[in-house]
Amino acid sequence: MKIIRSDNYDVCIGEKSLVHFNFSDYSTLAILVDENTKKHCLPLLLVQLPALSNSLIIEIQSGEENKNLSSCSLIWEELSKHNFDRNSLLINLGGGVIGDMGGFAASTYKRGIDFIQIPTTLLSMADASVGGKLGIDFNGLKNQVGLFKNPKSVLIYPEFLETLGENQLNSGLAEIVKHALIADANLWNKLKETSFSDVDWEDVIARSVQLKNKIILDDPFEKTTRKQLNFGHTFGHAIESYYLEKGTPILHGEAVFLGVILESELSNITRQEKSEIKNFILSNFALPHCPSKSEIAKYLTNDKKNQSKKINFSLLSEIGNCSIDNLFSIDEL
Ligand SMILES: NC(=O)c1ccc[n+]([C@@H]2O[C@H](COP(=O)([O-])OP(=O)(O)OC[C@H]3O[C@@H](n4cnc5c(N)ncnc54)[C@H](O)[C@@H]3O)[C@@H](O)[C@H]2O)c1
Helix, strand or coil, X not given: CEEEECCCCEEEECCCHHHCCXXXXXXXXXXXXXXXXXXXXXXXXXXXXXXXXXXXXXXXXXXXXXXXXXXXXXXXXXXXXXXXXXXXXXXXXXXXXXXHHHHHHHHHHHHCCEEEEEXXXXXXHHHHCCCCEEEEEECCEEEEEEEECCXXXXXXXXXXXXXXXXXXXXXXXXXXXXXXXXXXXXXXXXXXXXXXXXXXXXXXHHHHHHHHHHHHHHCCXXXXXXXXXXXCHHHHXXXXXXXXXXXXXXXXXXXXXXXXXXXXXXXXXXXXXXXXXXXXXXXXXXXXXXXXXXXXXXXXXXXXXXXXXEEEXXXXXXXXXEEEEEEECHHHC
């Protein structure tokens, strides 16, 4: 098992990761699932940790469209109804939606109870479960309401990936590719040569978590260098919000891949590097149609990161390095 020490918690990766947490410290336990993680992941978790069998199971509906206030209300209602006190623990068993929203619901219930992340998608293992960014979508805008708070632990058990569809695996690869492009040219060169049908996920996840962890430890609250992690996400979030509002949501990673292509174009790297990134993504992953600038303009102008009405991008300064606070007006894009 690999253990990566983050701010004040461990990220444990591997076969033995699930037993690396002391659940007996808590008076009551709840496990947050959606219908898919209830079916595919909960049984596996309970085989590894039979002591969790008496936990309260809180089920919400899967999907980004349910990362909202009404799902949060349901979580708070269940915790209240079952008299969860401040010495309770919420176990978030799922992808980034469960992790972001469960963490947010736990951190606000009775001014905050502990939670742990047990990510079950590649995206949440390699990225979302680490770093303490929690929240929900609001009024059609991604992650509009939320906070920073660290989990007590992150337990990454790669076997959960066995039931994950190929499109979801590809979606997770978007964040891994992003980490490589902003922080590790060697990983980028390795990914370019990789056959994705035959990957050692434990290694790739561990490297991705290490890269992210280093960035967040330097700047936990995104005042400066953590903004590098937003590479691909300014266009990415606008595209994701566009499809969400249209009623045909796309995967977060699909939006990020489109964002990585568009933001590489804005970056100060060579023409050859730009085409290499674009060709790698388009030849390996089937992506939705990229909306036009006018279709996503309102989301870009509403982006949380904007400064003085300008849109704030994190862009590649070279492969493996990223510069922050590159400001563009909508007309300059
Ligand atoms: N907090 C952060 O730092 C951070 C970083 C990146 C992304 N995110 C957020 O993460 C979210 C996307 O996360 P995601 O891609 O994991 O999506 P998701 O949570 O919606 O999960 C994708 C789908 O896979 C299903 N699923 C999960 N695990 C499964 C398994 N093992 N087997 C079968 N099905 C399974 C889920 O039920 C869901 O239908 C977005 O809301 C995004 O904003 C957060």
